[in-house]
Amino acid sequence: MSEENRKIAFICSKGDLDMAYPALIMGWAALGNGIDVTIFFTFWGLDLITKKRVDKLEIAPVANTSFKFSLMGLPTGNLGIPNIMGILPGMTAFASWFMKKKIEEMDVPPVREYLEMLHDAGAKLYGCKMTVDMFGLKEEDFLPVVDGVVTAGDFMDMTEGAQIVFI
Amino acid sequence: MTALLESVAFNEEGFLLNPNDWTPELAQEIAAQEGIELTDKHWEIINFCREKGLETGAAPTLRQITKGTGISTKELFALFPKGPAKKVAKIAGLGKPEGCV
Known part of the structure; x- marks a missing residue:
């Protein structure tokens, strides 16, 4: 057994509903196994910790080659949602509603609740200073579970010796 | 290793092989090995896990x-520091948790 505790850090750069979950799920698993967790939210990833956005994350079926009709339990094999259909008004909302339903069926919590669990379990959550400034966001725009807004350099200092996963 | 711990079989990760070998005394000794002294709050969690685990098989x-x-995440991590997922299952004599959340 090594003296130093194992550490893992995630950089969340995407704000799509499907891209929100990898860090949350792996981070939660890490905490459950006694590993220190730090998550750095940058660029579109800031949506995950922004009060106004966190409950409205979406997934667009346009140009998503993995989005198949068979996801809905239809026996359509490899048939995807045609991009021309994906651009119809309401398709992104439908896909997002559908994905959220699937997530709920797996008993996986919504992003807001997941972040609260991670925070309560000891994960450190930070916003990226440069993109926070670029998007004109302020501290009060973020969920209370966020530990602060830090620079990329601060993040490097904080994650010395950690395994870093970029999402 | 105490005589009680030696009398039962564990897998290579330290999980009890046969959940029927489990006794409250054994739980206490597994917990001690993990550096945890069991309180009533710990027992509330262990008993819940035993019940659920035997009912669902996981x-x-x-x-x-x-x-x-109804115990909060914060409290759960305080009661079983450094990785409650595995620790609770170990102490409750159940297998490694398979779910991701």
Whole structure:
């Protein structure tokens, strides 16, 4: 057994509903196994910790080659949602509603609740200073579970010796 | 290793092989090995996990524990520091939790 505790850090750069979950799920698993967790939210990833956005994350079926009709339990094999259909008004909302339903069926919590669990379990959550400034966001725009807004350099200092996963 | 711990079989990760070998005394000794002294709060969680685990055949996930017992995530991590997912299942004599949440 090594003296130093194992550490893992995630950089969340995407704000799509499907891209929100990898860090949350792996981070939660890490905490459950006694590993220190730090998550750095940058660029579109800031949506995950922004009060106004966190409950409205979406997934667009346009140009998503993995989005198949068979996801809905239809026996359509490899048939995807045609991009021309994906651009119809309401398709992104439908896909997002559908994905959220699937997530709920797996008993996986919504992003807001997941972040609260991670925070309560000891994960450190930070916003990226440069993109926070670029998007004109302020501290009060973020969920209370966020530990602060830090620079990329601060993040490097904080994650010395950690395994870093970029999402 | 105490005589009680030696009298039962564990797998290579330290999980009890046969959940029927489990006794409260054994739980206490496994916990001591993990550096945890069991209090009533710990028992509330262990008993919940035993019940759920024997009913479903799988160790409950952390979220199932917090939802089922009403004990907060914060408290769960304080009671079983450094990785409650594995520790609770070990002490409760159940297999490694398979769920991800």
